[in-house]
Amino acid sequence: QVQLQESGPGLVKPSQTLSLTCTFSGGSISRGGHYWNWIRQHPGRGLEWIGYVFYSGTTYYNESLKSRIVISVDTTKNQFSLKMRSVTTADTAVYFCARQSSSSSWLDLWGQGTLVTVSS
Amino acid sequence: QSVLTQPPSVSAAPGQKVTISCSGSSSNIGNNYVSWYQQLPGTAPKLLIYDNDKRPSGIPDRFSGSRSGTSATLGITGLQPGDEADYYCGTWDSSLSAGHVFGTGTKVTVL
Numbered sequence: 001q002v003q004l005q006e007s008g009p010g011l012v013k014p015s016q017t018l019s020l021t022c023t024f025s026g027g028s029i030s031r032g033g034h035y036w037n038w039i040r041q042h043p044g045r046g047l048e049w050i051g052y053v054f055y056s057g058t059t060y061y062n063e064s065l066k067s068r069i070v071i072s073v074d075t076t077k078n079q080f081s082l083k084m085r086s087v088t089t090a091d092t093a094v095y096f097c098a099r100q101s102s103s104s105s106w107l108d109l110w111g112q113g114t115l116v117t118v119s120s
Numbered sequence: 121q122s123v124l125t126q127p128p129s130v131s132a133a134p135g136q137k138v139t140i141s142c143s144g145s146s147s148n149i150g151n152n153y154v155s156w157y158q159q160l161p162g163t164a165p166k167l168l169i170y171d172n173d174k175r176p177s178g179i180p181d182r183f184s185g186s187r188s189g190t191s192a193t194l195g196i197t198g199l200q201p202g203d204e205a206d207y208y209c210g211t212w213d214s215s216l217s218a219g220h221v222f223g224t225g226t227k228v229t230v231l
Contacts, residue, residue, distance in 0.1 A: 037220070046122050047157075047165065047208055049220035063217040096164055105212040105220060106155040106170035113164050 002026035004097050004111035012091075012118050018084040022097030022111055023077070030055050030075040035100040037107060038071060038082045040093040048093075052100060053080050087118045123148065124209055124223035131229035136199050140226045142192040142209035148221055152212040154192040156185055159206045159225075168207075169194065196228070204230045 008020035022036070029036065038050040051061035053071045061069055065084070073080040084091060095116055099109040125143040132138045142154065154172050157165035167176055169185035172192065184195045192209055209223035 039220070046225045047210070047222040049222070051219075060219065062219050104153050104171060105210070106153070106167060107157070107165075107210070107220075108167045108170070108176065110164040110166070 002109060004099065004109055006095060006097050006111045006114040008114060008116070010115055010117060012087055012116060013120050014088055014118055015086055018082070018087050018091065018116055018118075020082045020095055020097075020114065020116070021079050022081070023079050024099070025078070028075075029073060029078050029080065033102055035060075035102055036071075036073065036080045037098045037100050039096045039098055039107075041096070041113070042093045050082065050084075050095075054102070089118050092116065092118045122224045123213060123221045124211070126207075126209060126223040126226045128224070129227040129229060131231055132199050133231045134199055134201065137195065137197045138199060138228060139196075140194040140207055140209075140228070142194070142223045144190050144192075144211065144221075146190055147215040148190075148211050148213040149187065149192055150190040151214060154185065154187050154209055154211045156183075156192075156194045157208045157210060158203075159208065161205070165208060199228075199230055201230050204228055 005023050012018045035052040037052040051071050053059045053073045070083045094113040096113045097111040098107040130138045156169040158168050159165045172187040173185045182198045207226045213221045
């Protein structure tokens, strides 16, 4: 069964670094053909795209977040990761990983999401 | 943050039809394919429509999509209680701040 699963701390202190990992199962990231995205949803709000990584390591980021984020891929583990530094309470959100076809923009596979709370 | 505008809510009785609009600009909807997502309470979004009007395998034909100019529309016919959810449009924005953009979201209520 093809699926994505987020993992990482549910609580991060202000000014620290948020680190999340998304594991892809049922296929291989290194096969290509997809971009691997991070998307977040603030409580009770809409969806915000964070960025994506290709299996080669090529990345593309949301301009408003790019100074604080790094998205990387580890094809040996079939995982990709998000690091966001200098977090504030405004970064409290549910974080989703999602797969995108490289030939279009639709996101056809999503992880269940993980709530990250920024609080001291 | 959302650059695509949707109505906050729509409602109808079971069996009826609802339509959800998604308004954008030439840098997004006007020149890129639109997708639609259904988010049931407490779950992740699910792809409903891609490339403006195509349905993934397993999505019933009660759901339909269209695009005209810088706007897109999602239609749901034969409304069912299980359709009560939030719906989001999405596309790529090709402006200087390029990236995925999503709509503001529409809550569908089945009366």
